[in-house]
Amino acid sequence: MLFDTHAHFDDPQFDEDREQVIQSLRDYGVGNVTNIGASMETSRQAVALANQYDFIYATVGVHPGEVDELTEQDMQELKNLVLNNPKVRAIGEIGLDYHYEDADPDEQQFWFRRQLKLAEELSMPVVIHDRDSKGKCIEILEEMDVRNGVMHCFSGSAETARKLVDMGFMISFTGVLTFKNARRAVEACQAVPLERLMVETDCPYMAPEPHRGTRNFSGYVKYVAEKMAEIKGVSYEEIVRITTENAMRFYQIKNV
Ligand code: NI
Numbered sequence: 001m002l003f004d005t006h007a008h009f010d011d012p013q014f015d016e017d018r019e020q021v022i023q024s025l026r027d028y029g030v031g032n033v034t035n036i037g038a039s040m041e042t043s044r045q046a047v048a049l050a051n052q053y054d055f056i057y058a059t060v061g062v063h064p065g066e067v068d069e070l071t072e073q074d075m076q077e078l079k080n081l082v083l084n085n086p087k088v089r090a091i092g093e094i095g096l097d098y099h100y101e102d103a104d105p106d107e108q109q110f111w112f113r114r115q116l117k118l119a120e121e122l123s124m125p126v127v128i129h130d131r132d133s134k135g136k137c138i139e140i141l142e143e144m145d146v147r148n149g150v151m152h153c154f155s156g157s158a159e160t161a162r163k164l165v166d167m168g169f170m171i172s173f174t175g176v177l178t179f180k181n182a183r184r185a186v187e188a189c190q191a192v193p194l195e196r197l198m199v200e201t202d203c204p205y206m207a208p209e210p211h212r213g214t215r216n217f218s219g220y221v222k223y224v225a226e227k228m229a230e231i232k233g234v235s236y237e238e239i240v241r242i243t244t245e246n247a248m249r250f251y252q253i254k255n256v
Contacts, residue, residue, distance in 0.1 A: 001031025003247035004218035006200035010045035013204040028219030038063035050087035067111040089251040091119035092127025158191035172198040175208025
């Protein structure tokens, strides 16, 4: 069974049919999902989903685009969400995102460091979002000696992928791997050892080919796994087995 390691089923795009979509996942060969928190509100929702469905796990954390009103009290709440809910398995998604013009690098870096510290305090792995930070995100991870993490929706070079692997990181790929112009992602995937790879949808975004541009969901993670099998030169079954084992290890989940 596949493990979608990064999904946002709390997203309003699932408001009409969330229950049905989630209940259908086993028919698509999906055994487990991690629902990722990206703000205070979606962190609470991720925990609620994990507590509702036995095969859904959660992370809590605040995405760099959502940090502008964060407070120290929020950090305490994140901590309590972890301590009170055993299905919370990582802090994330956290990181840097300089894509938009209104991004405030200092503020983002402050809360990124603060949440890395929280993860350290709680001995939790981290789910990292890095967009257009031009190396700053990895610099902070190195500076804080973070070793237990995943770089989600990886879009960097093969060289960067190798560097992250050396640091101890997992590398996770989305449907971007299936896009026609994905040469860079394909090269990066080639550079990552099998035991460090994970698959994800980042749904409702990033739908893989042949569904690009539509609402994504965990059932489409098989397209990412198929493409990854092709790139790594192993069977589809082997990629499913390995990426699921990797995800179980990363999120510290016992038995399938
Ligand atoms: Ni995400």
